Structure formats: structure tokens, C-alpha cells
Amino acid sequence: MKRLKCVVAYDGTLFAGYQVQPKKRTVQGEIETALKKLHKGADVKIIASGRTDAGVHAKGQVIHFDSELQIPLSKWDIALNSLLPDDIVIVKTEEAEQDFHARFDAKGKEYRYFLHRSPKRDPFSRHYAFQYPYSLNISAMKEAIVHLLGTHDFTSFCSAKTEVEDKVREIKEIELIEDNGELVFRFVGNGFLYNMVRILVGTLLEVGVGDRDPESILDILDKKDRSYAGKTAPGHGLYLWNVFY
Amino acid sequence: MKRLKCVVAYDGTLFAGYQVQPKKRTVQGEIETALKKLHKGADVKIIASGRTDAGVHAKGQVIHFDSELQIPLSKWDIALNSLLPDDIVIVKTEEAEQDFHARFDAKGKEYRYFLHRSPKRDPFSRHYAFQYPYSLNISAMKEAIVHLLGTHDFTSFCSAKTEVEDKVREIKEIELIEDNGELVFRFVGNGFLYNMVRILVGTLLEVGVGDRDPESILDILDKKDRSYAGKTAPGHGLYLWNVFY
Numbered sequence: 202m203k204r205l206k207c208v209v210a211y212d213g214t215l216f217a218g219y220q221v222q223p224k225k226r227t228v229q230g231e232i233e234t235a236l237k238k239l240h241k242g243a244d245v246k247i248i249a250s251g252r253t254d255a256g257v258h259a260k261g262q263v264i265h266f267d268s269e270l271q272i273p274l275s276k277w278d279i280a281l282n283s284l285l286p287d288d289i290v291i292v293k294t295e296e297a298e299q300d301f302h303a304r305f306d307a308k309g310k311e312y313r314y315f316l317h318r319s320p321k322r323d324p325f326s327r328h329y330a331f332q333y334p335y336s337l338n339i340s341a342m343k344e345a346i347v348h349l350l351g352t353h354d355f356t357s358f359c360s361a362k363t364e365v366e367d368k369v370r371e372i373k374e375i376e377l378i379e380d381n382g383e384l385v386f387r388f389v390g391n392g393f394l395y396n397m398v399r400i401l402v403g404t405l406l407e408v409g410v411g412d413r414d415p416e417s418i419l420d421i422l423d424k425k426d427r428s429y430a431g432k433t434a435p436g437h438g439l440y441l442w443n444v445f446y
Numbered sequence: 447m448k449r450l451k452c453v454v455a456y457d458g459t460l461f462a463g464y465q466v467q468p469k470k471r472t473v474q475g476e477i478e479t480a481l482k483k484l485h486k487g488a489d490v491k492i493i494a495s496g497r498t499d500a501g502v503h504a505k506g507q508v509i510h511f512d513s514e515l516q517i518p519l520s521k522w523d524i525a526l527n528s529l530l531p532d533d534i535v536i537v538k539t540e541e542a543e544q545d546f547h548a549r550f551d552a553k554g555k556e557y558r559y560f561l562h563r564s565p566k567r568d569p570f571s572r573h574y575a576f577q578y579p580y581s582l583n584i585s586a587m588k589e590a591i592v593h594l595l596g597t598h599d600f601t602s603f604c605s606a607k608t609e610v611e612d613k614v615r616e617i618k619e620i621e622l623i624e625d626n627g628e629l630v631f632r633f634v635g636n637g638f639l640y641n642m643v644r645i646l647v648g649t650l651l652e653v654g655v656g657d658r659d660p661e662s663i664l665d666i667l668d669k670k671d672r673s674y675a676g677k678t679a680p681g682h683g684l685y686l687w688n689v690f691y
Contacts, residue, residue: 210568212569212570287569292566321535324532324535325503325574327532327533329570
């Protein structure tokens, strides 16, 4: 029995999210269906670094699973990709240690959030970036970012729906990349809570348009209450970019 | 009565093409439906610079139509875009001369064709670029391009289904732009026949992989027979980029 580790990319547009749900099209469901075909009808369970919501994309999701198939390592991608739908691709397959765990061993993650800055819709980015028509004070946003970096209790930046108890996380980097009408938010941290990146983006945008002061971040963190932070930015601008082990 | 000229962009993925067809979702159909709503139920016919096929995109399609509505010029885009689906956007509206004709007055067009050069599918470009896994001899393709430039009878590069009689066209520019795993073909000419850009791309790719000599272009042009040219490249890599008047 081998433990295999795959890097997976997917366009989240047509999925109800990563995790299997009854009667919904999910990323996990499609990959497990492909693995089942490859294993002649035997169920193969996959474990991911974490879930992604409906509409959220991935460039570098990581999964693991066990298999007894004698497929050369270099052929795994080809075998799986031939059975997967067009909107999921296995980017890379490696053999992992027997006790490797895609979720528990993850040391950190990178997310990116894409903003299409224009008063006008763009048909080509409608599923891939959040269209944002208002002008932004980037330097105010950068001031706010300074208060978010480091280790904090991010309860205020977490969906109230979560079941996780320990809400302390470390954000190592937040970068704003301006590029030709796009603004990309790049987040690197040791882990992110449910909806955390989207709430961070929503709150930073409220700073950018002047609805909040950069210093208000300190107060939001202090309150440990979701209602003090900004709106949750829509899922279709978000990409799970990389998982670090 | 005013004649209005609009620049229109659309993602061709979910359309059966530009032109109205019974029971199919078309770009023309969606724009005429929006105009009908705006004109309180009165039919408004639009004329485009030309058709695009199923799956083909547009960044700069041009249409014209006549209207008696007293909408300020700067508000036309907003009014129409609020009634159009997400995959079509009116980029710009201008008032045109009374006798302006989007098709007959077009002096030239620019098309671009996007190739995603990789042995692996990319979920994000699956509808927006043609995935091409083979290595290409770009300098051989550039030699072939020299033979295509200028004024020629392009019968061999035109779908046999066409009804157009005069197949002489002038290609002013063909540029190959290599960019980070993508190859973009840029075509500028006074007009293009049915499927012409896609057949040109298909034939140039056959030169690129070494299945044809660059000089074979001279023979293909000479033969005036579609069967001598290469395969028609798929529609989803093609963009009507610009129409010149």
C-alpha cells in the first residue's frame, strides 16, 4: 500500500464546494469517483488540506490517499486526469511517507483574492475575480494590514458557523499586488479559519473606501465578535494558492 | 431617430454563436431581447460587423441599431448592461452617422487566437485557450507567415460552406506573441472569410510541429481548395479583438 500526495487545481465555478454533499457536484466527489473507476469499483477516500466553499478556486490544493495499484509515479497524473472532468486537474503526484496527512501536516497556506477594479462587468473574469467599482485608498489598506500581521485571536474574522475552538492564527504576509486594473491580495499564514480570508478582504475593502479607519482593526480583533468585522467578500474571487508542509 | 454604435464584449462559451437561431441562446438574441425591454416591447434589430461561431469570444465586436429613446449617450451602456446577462457587456456606446453600417463600413478586423502550451489541462483556461501539448518550431511558423501576408485568394483557408464569392483578402499583420506558456496569434486584415483565422492557426500549427514546410503555404494558396490546408483550430481559442472603421 502506497500513500500518494497530489497537488490539485480546480475551477470552483460549477462545484457546490470541495467537500462531498449528498446530490451536489463537489471536488472531493469527482476525485473519489475517478479513483473508484481506477480501482475497479473499490472506494478510495481522499483527505484534503482543508475544504473550499462553493465558487472558490484552487491552484494548489493538496490531497492524500492510499492505493495498492502498481502505477508508475509519473503516470498517476495522466491516469487520473483522463478520468476527471475538465474543471479539475491533478498537477503533480508524489509518493508520501506512510503517515503523511494532507490536513494535519499542513504547516501553512497561501490564499490569493482577485479584485477586478472597474465600474463595468468583464464577461471573462465574472467567475474568477470580484468586480469592485469603487476607488480605494491603498495606503490606508496597507496601514490596516500592519495590524493584522502576526499572531492574533481571529474570532472576529471567522464565520460564527465554525466549530473550531482555538481561533488563534498567525498571518505571516499580506501583500497587495496592483496589476493593470486588478488588485490581488496575497495572504500567507499558518492556517486560516472558516471564511477568514474573505472577511479579511471585505474588511480591508471597507478601509480602502474610507468606511473604517486602519486603526479600527485593533478594535475588531479585541472584540472577538464577528459582527465587528466587515462583509464577507464573495467566494469567486478566492483561490487556495499553495499549501506548505 | 438616432443610430447608435456599440462596442460589445462577450464570453462565447455558453452561446450557440453570435447570430440568432431558433431555440438557441445567441449573442444577437440576448442583445435584441435587452433592447426590446428597453423599448417597451418594440422590436429593435441589431447589425454586427460579422458573425462569430459557437464558443468564439469577442473583446471588440461592433454593432449598430436605431432608437428613438431619449437616453443620454453616457447612460446607454448602463441601461443596456443592467438588462444583459453576465457574459455580454456593452463596452462603449457612441452616436454614429445616420448611414453608418457596422458590417459594410468595417475597413478591417483584428482577431487573436490563444494557445495554452502545456501537456496538461488548465481548468482556468479550458474555455479561453486551445490546449496544445506539442513543441513548436516558432521560426518555421514565422517563415510560413511571410507567405500569408499581403493580398491573396484565400479559398484554401475558407470553410467550403461559405457563400461568399470573392475570396481575395489582405492580411496586414500576423504576429506571434509568446508569453509565459501561452502563444497568442494576432491577425490584422481587411476582412476574414468563414473559419479563415481558425484554418490559418491550424495550418501554422502543422508547420510548427514539422508536418508541413513553411513553403507549403505557397502551394496551399495556389490550389484554391480547402482540403490542402490544415485542420480548423477549435473555436474557444479565438477572440474577435477589434473592428476598424
